Amino acid sequence: MDMNQLTSTFLDACLYGLKLSNIYNSVYLRAFQKAVTEERKGVIEAAMGGGGKGTISYNTVESIYNKWLKNVDEELEAELKSEHFTSLLSRYTRLLLEQRSIFRKAGYPVDYLDRLFDWYVRSHLVFSLIPKESHLAPYDVVYRKGKARLLHYRAFGQEAPTAKKQPLLIIYAPINTFHILDLNPRRSVVRDLLTSDGLDIYLLDWGYPDWNDNHLSLEDYLGYVNDAVIVVKDQTKENKISILGYCWGGIFALIHAALNPEEVRNLVLMAVPIDFSKDDTILARWSKVIDVDAMMDEFGHMDGQALDLGFLMRNPPRYGFDKYLKLFQKTYDSEFVDTFIDVERWLYDTPPIPGVLHRQIINDCYKNNLLVSGGMEIAKDGKKQKVNLKKISVPVLSIIAEKDDLVSPASSAAINDYISSQDKSVLNNPGGHVALCISSNAHRKLWPEVAKWLLSR
Known part of the structure; x- marks a missing residue:
């Protein structure tokens, strides 16, 4: 092992880590100073009142906190997208990769330690230990390949649909798990669509990839989609089926529809990033500057814990502790608490993304915007085919979250x-990316409208 190189890399990584940390801390301090300034009159009156005791009321503290949090939101939104921050982040991640590479080449079992760390983290996540399957709507597994499964949902109270219905294939994203679409009996997109009395629901579950699946590519996932479409068509005796794709699952749906337009009846795109030149979210900015090739070469996959950390670092106060403060404030609301626990259990049960697939999506879509430029090539039937979105002529419904901070609405x-x-x-639905699946407004208004749209076509 080259100790000089290791020492230099380690010190540089520490330096860049401190620079990144300093940016966050500076944001917190500026946001606090601004909040106190905005609330100065109330603070002074509170401090001078109360018989000279200098006490500050709970309402004043709460007001300062809320103003601080709002200021943090605004500051981080600008700062974490800046060229200064993204260049530091790019260099920092590169140094960490170089460090790991040095240890790996020296013979240290870094892959084994990664797996041990993942096991340790998952075994200590309280929410993830609660069984998930007990909340799910009833289904049959009608197709398996590798970790992927095709689920066919049963009509409630029936072993099988009694009348012919329009088949709908839901393609979930390879990020987190499909359970967010069937969170619990009160917050379930699947149940909303099942009760529409006209839709026959199938869902493609990607399962839990592991290190043995690092080789899986976009073509492999599209192969699963193609197999699922064949199974649905065979079971329903339909020549065309409707498809609903969520987030990256919508990218799969789009590509399949462009390559196989004769198989698609309707296409529903739920918060799908499409034109990546217009995707201006924090994660999109980061994805465009980080060396994904070096990362996948070193790790072989996109680790689920790294994804969780990336989501958290978009706004640590908001996603790290404020939501738990809100939980304690609403412990009297049993439905809120149950839904909160269900979301947390889903949020921190993040499977890895196979390295080849992750590399393709980041490079082809986020960095080069090939999906809309017509430059994306997919291997099909032994030859490369261009993905041409102009070949999609079926009815298309776009579902957009107005406050989506994972996929820009414009994209x-x-x-x-x-x-x-x-x-x-x-x-359009008020709220964010995940609110499409869990908000009361979405279940009351959005999904009945989606079902109505599908059944009218």
Whole structure:
């Protein structure tokens, strides 16, 4: 082992880590100073009042806290997208990769230690230890390949649908697990669609990839989609089926529809990043500057814990402790508490993403925007085929979260500029990316509208 190189890399990594930490701390301090300034009159009155005791009321403290949090939101949104921050982050991650590479080449069992760390973290996540399957709507597994499964949901109270219904295949993203679409009996997209009395629901579950699946590519995942479509068509005796894709699952759905337009009846795109030149979220900015090739060469996959950390670092106060403060404030609301626990259990049960797939999505989509430029190539039937979104002419419904901080609404809405469809609809929902699945407004208004749209076509 080259100790000089290791020492230099370690010290540089520490330096860049401190620089990144300093940016966060500076944001917190500026946000606090601004909040106190905004609340100065109330603070002074509170400190001078109360018979000279100098006490500050709980309402004043709460007001300062809320102003601070709002200021942090605004400051981080700008700072974490800046060229200064992203260049530091890119260099920092590169140094960490170099460090790991030095240890690996010296013969240290870094892969084994990674697996041990993942096991340790998962075994100590309280929420993840609660069984998930008990909350799910009833289904049958009608297809398996590798870790992937095709689930066919049963109509409630029936072993099978009694009347012919329109088949709908839901393609979930390879990030986290599909359980967010069927969180619990009160917050379930699957149940909303099942009760529409006209839809036959299938869902493609990617399972839990591990180190043995690092080789899986975009073509492999599209192969699963193709197999699922064949199974659904065979079971329902339909020549065409409707497809709903969520986030990266929508990218799979789009590519399948472009390559196989004759198989698709309707296409629903739920918070799908499409034109990546318009995706201006923090994670999109980071994805465009980090060396994904070096990362996948070193790790072989995108680790689930690293994804969790990336989501958290977009706004540590908001996602790290404020939500738990809100939980303690609403412990009297049993439905809120149950849903909170269900979301936390889903949020921190993050499977790894196979390295080849992750590399393709980041490079082809986020960095080079090939999905809309027509430059994306997919191997099909032994030859490369260009993905041409103009070949999509079926009815398309775009579901957009107005406050989505994972996929910019403008990126999703851009689909209508690239397809040939005459029937193009948009449904906007207040709230963020995950709120599409769990908010009361979505279950009350959005999903009945989606079902109505599908059944009318």
